[in-house]
Amino acid sequence: MVPVRNIVILTGAGVSAESGIDTFRSAGGLWERHRPEDVATPEAFARDPDLVLAFYDMRRAAIQEKQPNAAHEALARLDAAWPGELLIVTQNIDDLHERAGARRMLHMHGEHLNAWCRACDRRSRWLGPLLDRPPCPQCGAAALRPDVVWFGEMPYRMDEIQAALRRCDLFVSIGTSGAVYPAAGFVRDARDLGARTLELNLEPSQGSAWFHESRLGPATEVVPAWVDEMLGQ
Numbered sequence: 001m002v003p004v005r006n007i008v009i010l011t012g013a014g015v016s017a018e019s020g021i022d023t024f025r026s027a028g029g030l031w032e033r034h035r036p037e038d039v040a041t042p043e044a045f046a047r048d049p050d051l052v053l054a055f056y057d058m059r060r061a062a063i064q065e066k067q068p069n070a071a072h073e074a075l076a077r078l079d080a081a082w083p084g085e086l087l088i089v090t091q092n093i094d095d096l097h098e099r100a101g102a103r104r105m106l107h108m109h110g111e112h113l114n115a116w117c118r119a120c121d122r123r124s125r126w127l128g129p130l131l132d133r134p135p136c137p138q139c140g141a142a143a144l145r146p147d148v149v150w151f152g153e154m155p156y157r158m159d160e161i162q163a164a165l166r167r168c169d170l171f172v173s174i175g176t177s178g179a180v181y182p183a184a185g186f187v188r189d190a191r192d193l194g195a196r197t198l199e200l201n202l203e204p205s206q207g208s209a210w211f212h213e214s215r216l217g218p219a220t221e222v223v224p225a226w227v228d229e230m231l232g233q
């Protein structure tokens, strides 16, 4: 087998599940209590901004109480030690990868702890509520919204992601159901371009057949074991 040099890792809600953050689609997940079209679309925000802002305010407060788990920590260890290229592309909007110490990463679906001003188009770090329509710290307009990518909006930094997928020889998908595009299509892009593909998930994802290999189990077990293997420990 060709030695691995460049790695792209896609993570989803499953990597944060054992930190106590609900996934979207697992039993007991977020969507059993809130329909996506009620809280995670631009149309929902236009129709009922108070409901959407209150939902995200609750989530923003909750994630600040959570801690990274062994899977986030193992990925940060790999990031620090891996001599080749490495990019962690997370669909998660929590900040647990960076709190564990990961540096070579990006948030393709935005961040809970950012607010985006629709008046001046700038982003600000935001830890408190938005429901009371606080002024934008940059321009003063009461036009802040959560800086998260809603269904029907364009994910962030797709050019960088596609460039990394073209260069990688290993693509690893962790804790994602493979239901949300374009992230769900990355495995096919990487595989078509010759990368080896590995899935680490609690159960087979919707795109499981596209992976050369699947390792099933909780992220806090399968991710550290895989990282140890990659680092030869």
Ligand code: NAD
Residues within 6 Å of the ligand: 011, 012, 013, 014, 015, 016, 017, 018, 021, 022, 023, 024, 025, 026, 029, 030, 091, 092, 093, 094, 109, 174, 175, 176, 177, 178, 179, 180, 200, 201, 202, 203, 204, 205, 217, 218, 219, 220
């Ligand atoms: P998803 O809920 O659709 O799927 C989660 C996947 O994780 C499932 O395949 C499930 O089997 C797996 N899983 C559950 N517990 C696990 C564990 N302990 N170990 C390993 N795998 C486990 O999530 P997704 O595919 O990331 O969905 C995409 C959308 O959900 C994204 O847009 C993302 O922004 C959003 N989301 C983010 C968060 C977060 O920031 N933590 C939480 C919920 C949803």
